[in-house]
Amino acid sequence: MDKKLISAATRAMLAGLLCTALLIACRKKDVPAPSVNPGGGVTDTISDAVAEDSLKYLMYQIMQVTYGDGGRTAAGGLPTYYWYSQIPKLNPFDSQYPNADTLLAVMKRYAINSATGRPYDHYSFLDRTGALTNKLMNGVSARALEANNSDFGLEYAPVLSGNNNNGVQLFVLYADKNGPAGRVGVSKGWEITSVNGTTSFTNTYASLRYVYDAIFGSTSSVTLGFRRPDSTLFTATLSPGPYNINPVLFDTVFTVKNQVGASQKVGYFSMYTFASVINDKGQPTNTKTVLDQTFSKFASQGIRNLIVDLRYNGGGSTNTAEYLDSAIAPASAAGKTMYTYKYNDKLMATLNDNKLTTQVNFAAQTSGLLLDHVFFITSRNTASASELTLNNLKPYMSVKLVGDTTYGKPVGFIDFNISAYQKTGAKKYLADLYAINFATHNAKGEGDYYTGIPVDGLAVDYVDVPWGDKRDANLIQVFNYINNGAFKARIAQARVSAAVGGNLHTAIPNAKPLNNFNGMVDYRLSRAVSRIK
Structure with missing residues (x-):
C-alpha cells in the first residue's frame, strides 16, 4: 500500500497500539496486561512493515511534535529536536520514506549552517541493535555476536606503502586492553600483515572493504598476522566477545x-x-x-x-x-x-x-x-x-x-529508546534514537x-x-x-x-572513518525526559 494513502484514522489506530520507551521500558500504567497464548508466550504479531511504520511515526513525533506523552498524539508542545523549527511539516508515512533512516536523512537536511552552506546535522542516527547504549552507559563492549556487529577491540588505519600508490599497509591505531586483540598484546603501531590468510592489500574499494568486513562485519573469528614495532612476527585468531571497556x-x-x-x-x-x-x-x-x-x-x-x-x-x-x-x-x-x-x-x-x-x-x-x-x-x-x-x-x-x-x-x-506494543502488551524493540537535542x-x-x-x-x-x-x-x-x-x-x-630514524606513515585521508561512536550522550537528561508527564 502507498503510505500516502494511509488514512488519518489508521494512523491514529497505529499510534494507539504504540508506546515509546525511554532507556528501559514504558511506564507500567501505559502497558495493558499481556495475554498469554496456549504455549505460554506473549502474543506478538507486529510485522516488519508495521514495525518500520511505527518507528517512522514515533521518531517523527518525538523529534518534531511532542514527547510529553511518549509521542503518541498529534498535539504539539514538547518537540525534542534542536532544529525542529526549521523542518517543514512532513508525513512520516509518505512512500518516499521507505524506512526511518530515509526519513531521518531528509529531516537532517533543513537546518543549514550559514558559515559553511551545509546542514548542521550530520550527526543524528538510529541505533537498531541497542548495542551502543549498552557500550556507552554500562561500559560493556558491543554485542559482538549480533550480525554486522563483531568487536575485536581494535581500530586500524590503511597507509600507502612506499612509492606504490596502489599498495596498502595496515597499522593498528589502538586496542582495548580488555578486548580480544588487547588481551594478546596488540597495540598502536603494530602492522597487520595478513587477514584470514590474505597478505596483499591495495588502495581499492574491494580490498579495503574486505579488510573492514573481516574485522568489523563478521560474527565469527578472524585470524590476523602482525609485525610488531621491533619487527618480530605474531599471528593470532581472535574471537568476538563481550568485555568491560578499558578506555x-x-x-x-x-x-x-x-x-x-x-x-x-x-x-x-x-x-x-x-x-x-x-x-x-x-x-x-x-x-x-x-x-x-x-x-x-x-x-x-x-x-x-x-x-x-x-x-x-x-x-x-x-x-x-x-x-x-x-x-x-x-x-x-x-x-x-x-x-x-x-x-x-x-x-x-x-x-x-x-x-x-x-x-x-x-x-x-x-x-x-x-x-x-x-x-x-x-x-x-x-x-x-x-x-x-x-x-x-x-x-x-x-x-x-x-x-x-x-x-x-x-x-x-x-537517548530515546523506541519500542512498539500491541494491545496485548507484547513489546517489540525498534531502535534507539540519537537525534540532536542540545548545544x-x-x-x-x-x-x-x-x-x-x-x-x-x-x-x-x-x-x-x-x-x-x-x-x-x-x-x-x-x-x-x-x-x-x-x-x-x-x-x-x-x-x-x-x-x-625510521620510515613513518600517515593514514590515507578519508579511506574509512573510525569505527567507534562519534558524539556525546547525556543519560542524566534521558532520565529527566522520561519523567515528563
Whole structure:
C-alpha cells in the first residue's frame, strides 16, 4: 500500500497500539496486561512493515511534535529536536520514506549552517541493535555476536606503502586492553600483515572493504598476522566477545626539562572512548576505576603538566567528560560553572515542567593536581564529549591543543529508546534514537565550534609510532613547549625521520572513518525526559 494513502484514522489506530520507551521500558500504567497464548508466550504479531511504520511515526513525533506523552498524539508542545523549527511539516508515512533512516536523512537536511552552506546535522542516527547504549552507559563492549556487529577491540588505519600508490599497509591505531586483540598484546603501531590468510592489500574499494568486513562485519573469528614495532612476527585468531571497556590505552610519566632547566614530571595518558563512569544501575564502571587509578598515579608522582591524548576519541557519555574535567581542574574551579545547555525554544520555555537542567558545575572538590598546563592531543577524529572536555577547562587553566583541528560537534543527544506494543502488551524493540537535542557552552559562553577547534601546535599523526614513543610528533611539540615556552612550526615527517630514524606513515585521508561512536550522550537528561508527564 502507498503510505500516502494511509488514512488519518489508521494512523491514529497505529499510534494507539504504540508506546515509546525511554532507556528501559514504558511506564507500567501505559502497558495493558499481556495475554498469554496456549504455549505460554506473549502474543506478538507486529510485522516488519508495521514495525518500520511505527518507528517512522514515533521518531517523527518525538523529534518534531511532542514527547510529553511518549509521542503518541498529534498535539504539539514538547518537540525534542534542536532544529525542529526549521523542518517543514512532513508525513512520516509518505512512500518516499521507505524506512526511518530515509526519513531521518531528509529531516537532517533543513537546518543549514550559514558559515559553511551545509546542514548542521550530520550527526543524528538510529541505533537498531541497542548495542551502543549498552557500550556507552554500562561500559560493556558491543554485542559482538549480533550480525554486522563483531568487536575485536581494535581500530586500524590503511597507509600507502612506499612509492606504490596502489599498495596498502595496515597499522593498528589502538586496542582495548580488555578486548580480544588487547588481551594478546596488540597495540598502536603494530602492522597487520595478513587477514584470514590474505597478505596483499591495495588502495581499492574491494580490498579495503574486505579488510573492514573481516574485522568489523563478521560474527565469527578472524585470524590476523602482525609485525610488531621491533619487527618480530605474531599471528593470532581472535574471537568476538563481550568485555568491560578499558578506555585508557596507555599511561606513563615523563621527566622533562622546563624553561629554566629543572626536571619536571609530565603525566600522559591516551583515551579512546568516553564510556560512562556510572552504569544504568548507578554503580561505578570500569571506566571510573581505571581513571581513578591513573590520576592516583599522577598525583603520587607530583606531575606539573598533563597530556591527555584524545586523537582517536569520538566521545561518549557527558558524565565521563565531567568526571575527567573535575580530575584535571585547579582547586579554584571547584563548585563553579563547568558548562551550560541550550535546548530548542519550546523546551527552554518549559524547563520547570520538563525537568531538564541548564547548568553543570565542577565537583565541590577537584583532584588537587597543581598543573602548569594541560595539553590535549587532538585530530579530526576528536569529537563531541572530547571537545566538551577541553572546552570546559579553558576558562580556568592553561589549555593547549596539539595535533590537528578537532571534528566539530558542539551538540549532543538524549537517548530515546523506541519500542512498539500491541494491545496485548507484547513489546517489540525498534531502535534507539540519537537525534540532536542540545548545544553546550563553557563558563565563558564559548561553543558553536561546528568546524572544529583549532590547535595551538600542529603535528602529524604517524600511525606506526607506538604510544609514548619519542618519534611521536605530538609529544615532540608538547615537550618543546615545556622546554622553550613555544610550539614549533608543524613537525614534518622528514625532520622527525632524520632525527630518530625510521620510515613513518600517515593514514590515507578519508579511506574509512573510525569505527567507534562519534558524539556525546547525556543519560542524566534521558532520565529527566522520561519523567515528563
